[in-house]
Amino acid sequence: MRKIFPAEDLARDGRFRRARMEDRFEDPRTKLAPPERRARKLTPERPDAAHAARQMMHGIFVGEIQALEGAGRTVWDFDDDEAPFALKLDMARQCWDEARHTEISVKLGEHMGTEIGEFAETTFLYQASCNPDPVLRLTGVNRALEGLAIDVFNTMREFGEACGDPVLTFCEDWMLADEVTHVKMGSDWLRRLTEQDPERRERALEFQRVVDKLFSFRGFRGEGEENPIQLARTFRRMAGFDDTEIDEIAEASKEDVAAAG
């Protein structure tokens, strides 16, 4: 088995459909939609709430599979001199967590009325976990992507509460606890591995900013009514983000919304 496994080779059964990120970003149905028809904060009052929630749950499901695959590859891709044993132990633990999240997401998807393959899968999340530098990979995955997962799970948890859906609320709350742990792992490893190498730390943080910006694309994530995913400040702080970092993500989102018109 080779080291560094490309996203296009990710193994899937026949139900999955893959879409390219560029196609999704350039989709005229979202790109050219007038502001009043663009996705907004996920609330039960939205006319398309049920569909949007199912779509988001399917996105969580494929995201969990890719997070599982990414953590697994970090365990395999690096020799002991590139990634400390303790880091690999953390990633193995994350494999188990993501495997559980995959199982939870499948069951929640059924609970919400969607099925595997109803929506297309993009592999951007996994692509971020292909970085050949373990520090950049950890920062991109465990801080940017798992940070996004904190925002997504908190959004879905609040949506479950607003809908009066105890199953959704219960499961999202449990997954949220795991994600805070994963982000904290990323924050801790970034600090430990770059203690003597500020330049590498800056490269890693820059990589994180790039990944964060992509996930705030066109205001997908932010703090306003126009953002489908809400930035979860409290949980991000628990996971080791400082307020400056959170402010940067919020600001980038605002700029993206303004740029999109």
Place this chain on the structure above:
Amino acid sequence: MADPHEPRSPFAPWDRRELPGLFTVEESARRVGHYAWIEMRLFEALGGWVATVPELDVKTMLGRHCYHHAWHAELWVKRLPELREMRPERLVKAPNADLEAFVAAMTEPEAPELTIEKLVGVYRVLLPRKIGAYTYHLAATSRITDAPTMRSLGFILEDETTDWREGEMVLQSLIQTDDEVQRAARRQAELETLMNRAGGIAGPGSLGQPSPHDLPAKDSRVGAA
């Protein structure tokens, strides 16, 4: 109630543990180092394979088992300093080149249609060998002096047998045709040959008895040469 001042034996009447065991501190440490090495190689391989298997139930099982073996590796690495090995990395190694060759062969399959080959290596060859070596250690070591190793062995064997059973059941559900039966059998024979040459996960003597390969006259490779 009994008189609290009356002398009692330090061992309860049903406690039949004895002091003698077959392993010295050094021998226990040597074996534990080999256990740590094979657990590390296994959890790395399971993690790497997750992305390569299309079957969803296999993906999640590999993710779950990856952590089990990582935890076993952690237990063994932590045990080494307690066995007077202050540089654990010195002992965390394969017992011989044959076991390294086994691991290289076991981790070689990558293509998505090779799930059977991947799982046979782990669940029909390696895990049974691990269960054998760990069970032997549990039976042979001193139940009093080496109790911390035994405690870890107990937790680990519980995982190993549960994971082996799950992996074997998944394999049985994947093997549906005569050709697949043959594929699984061929793969098992290839890897079992390599494992047999290695003498088990702790090398010759993994199960206590001298390996046939310690006896040159009976070594088929010597005869073939």
